[in-house]
Amino acid sequence: MPMQDHLSRTFAALADPTRRAMLARLSQGEANVSDIARPFLKDMSLPAVTKHLKVLENAGLVSKGRNAQYRPCRLNGEPLRDAVDWMERYRVAWEEQLDRLGAYLQAKTTGGSHGRKK
Amino acid sequence: MPMQDHLSRTFAALADPTRRAMLARLSQGEANVSDIARPFLKDMSLPAVTKHLKVLENAGLVSKGRNAQYRPCRLNGEPLRDAVDWMERYRVAWEEQLDRLGAYLQAKTTGGSHGRKK
Numbered sequence: 405m406p407m408q409d410h411l412s413r414t415f416a417a418l419a420d421p422t423r424r425a426m427l428a429r430l431s432q433g434e435a436n437v438s439d440i441a442r443p444f445l446k447d448m449s450l451p452a453v454t455k456h457l458k459v460l461e462n463a464g465l466v467s468k469g470r471n472a473q474y475r476p477c478r479l480n481g482e483p484l485r486d487a488v489d490w491m492e493r494y495r496v497a498w499e500e501q502l503d504r505l506g507a508y509l510q511a512k513t514t515g516g517s518h519g520r521k522k
Numbered sequence: 523m524p525m526q527d528h529l530s531r532t533f534a535a536l537a538d539p540t541r542r543a544m545l546a547r548l549s550q551g552e553a554n555v556s557d558i559a560r561p562f563l564k565d566m567s568l569p570a571v572t573k574h575l576k577v578l579e580n581a582g583l584v585s586k587g588r589n590a591q592y593r594p595c596r597l598n599g600e601p602l603r604d605a606v607d608w609m610e611r612y613r614v615a616w617e618e619q620l621d622r623l624g625a626y627l628q629a630k631t632t633g634g635s636h637g638r639k640k
Contacts, residue, residue: 431615481616497549498599
């Protein structure tokens with residue numbers, strides 16, 4: 405895949421149930437790679453699991469701590485915030501369109517052709 | 523790609539700047555395919571544009587109206603709502619973690635080792 409913009413990388417990282425499950429796990433607190441991997445190892449290989457984790461890291465959704473003993477993974481919510489901001493803008497616009505449509509239909513029904521009562 | 527769950531399909535559809543620009547256009551009101559396509563035709567072919575539109579339709583983010591004369595496309599915000607709900611959950615969890623960390627550091631600084639003033 406060619407160079408991706410920031411938002412595309414975030415959304416692409418979220419477009420997979422395994423990666424979303426990893427983020428759900430990390431939302432409860434930091435964890436090391438083997439803890440994160442464990443629930444998935446019955447369905448996939450460790451390299452496959454670490455590849456998913458790498459996608460999350462590359463998207464900035466997961467960062468690795470700098471603890472001397474081990475390097476725990478943690479959730480980094482900033483890319484989520486940007487993505488939510490983007491989505492909210494269009495969700496709101498869509499809801500306003502629905503409201504306007506509702507108002508239009510309302511006006512048409514009550515003001516217009518003296519239509520049938522329901 | 524194998525069968526995708528609903529959320530994965532939404533996020534995958536959003537993971538492309540052309541498709542996000544199409545949604546931005548549709549957030550201002552419904553439009554027909556040629557209106558949507560026009561700004562992109564200097565960079566890509568019409569089949570490439572309609573393929574992007576098809577991805578948005580398959581994800582349920584765009585629906586086609588049933589007007590007799592033409593079938594305008596419109597934004598459908600419901601998949602966005604589900605995706606925002608999913609993201610908000612983990613963003614909130616992440617911010618709570620940051621708050622706890624802040625409180626911990628605060629307690630450590632003020633109550634602990636009578637550390638250096640900055």
